[in-house]
Amino acid sequence: MSSHEANPIFYDPSDWQLTKTAHSYESSKFQMDLIAHQLNQASLREESDGLPVRHLTVLPGVAGTNIANVLLGTLSSIGMFLAFYIARFLGSPYHLISAFKAAISAVHLCLVPLAFLPTVGSPVLDGLDFTTPAEVGVRYISQCDRWGKERVGTMKLTLSKEQEKQSDELLKHCERLFTAFCEAEGRLVPP
Numbered sequence: 376m377s378s379h380e381a382n383p384i385f386y387d388p389s390d391w392q393l394t395k396t397a398h399s400y401e402s403s404k405f406q407m408d409l410i411a412h413q414l415n416q417a418s419l420r421e422e423s424d425g426l427p428v429r430h431l432t433v434l435p436g437v438a439g440t441n442i443a444n445v446l447l448g449t450l451s452s453i454g455m456f457l458a459f460y461i462a463r464f465l466g467s468p469y470h471l472i473s474a475f476k477a478a479i480s481a482v483h484l485c486l487v488p489l490a491f492l493p494t495v496g497s498p499v500l501d502g503l504d505f506t507t508p509a510e511v512g513v514r515y516i517s518q519c520d521r522w523g524k525e526r527v528g529t530m531k532l533t534l535s536k537e538q539e540k541q542s543d544e545l546l547k548h549c550e551r552l553f554t555a556f557c558e559a560e561g562r563l564v565p566p
Contacts, residue, residue, distance in 0.1 A: 376407065376432075376433055376434070376435060376481070377404050377407050377408050377411075377432045377433065377434050377514060378400070378401075378404040378434060378435075379434060379436075379437075379469065380400060380401045380404055381401060381404035381405040381407065381408050382398075382401045382402075382404075382405055383405055383538060384401075385398035385401045385402050385405075386401075386402045386405045386406070386541075387402075388541045388544060388545070390402075391406075391544070391545055391548050393406075406545060407432065408432055408514075408532060408534075409534070409538065409541065409542035409545055410430075410542065410545065410546065410549070411430045411431065411432045412430075412432075412511055412512050412532060412534060412542065413539075413542040413543065413545075413546055414430040414546075415429055415430035415431070415512070418430065429489060431484055431492075431515060432512070432513075432514045432515065432532065433480040433481045433484060433514070433515045433516070433517070434480065434514055434515070434516040434517065434530065435471070435474075435477035435478065435480065435481070435517050436468075436469040436470065436471040436477050436516065436517040436518060436519075437459060437462075437467075437469050437470045437471065437472070437477075438471050438472060438473060438474045438476070438477035439452070439455060439456055439459065439472060439473070439474075440474060443455060456472065459472045460472065463519065463521055463523070464521050465521075466521060468518040468519060468520070468528070469516070469517075469518060470519070471517055471518070471519050471523070471525060472523070476517065476519060476523065476525045477517050478517070479517045479525045479526070479527055480515045480516055480517040480527050481517075483515065483527045484515055492513075492515075493513055493529055494512075494513060504535075504536075505535065505536050505537050506535050506536075506537050507535055507536075508533040508534060508535045508538075509533060509534070509535070510531050510532070510533050511532055511533065511534045512531075512532035513529045513530070513531065513532060514529065514530040514531075514532050515527055515528075515529060516528045516529065516530050
């Protein structure tokens, strides 16, 4: 699950556990985009007898939660929801406000056959500058009209060759961490 806040500007690949950054939320959501894209590409490349396991990215939009209520207090929470409704009424398709409506993109992906989902062909990053972004995938995003009628939309996922390399490194770091946890617990590491 990604976010509109996913942004490569704040991501530092050397701080892959995001312990030094002041923008851990934005960086962690960008990492989710990197990981989902890389795993999806690897799955599509693998030769197997069955269907590939797909890795898709969803964005729930903006929704109020109980966490916000606890952090903000009653009066501020009412102000937050009022601001959400104003933004939606002014035309923002991303202010779904309720978590139930925000889940539509994830639920949609669980229920619809993959053949009916819009996709992007195999990304061609060869020949591009190392830092030039290219469209490599699709994010499925929860949206609504100004009256709250929810729908699923799409948003381009763009990455550069540099970010593809960063995603390879990030997956290697995660795999090493997973292996270390399994070994520390005395469990077998899955192949």
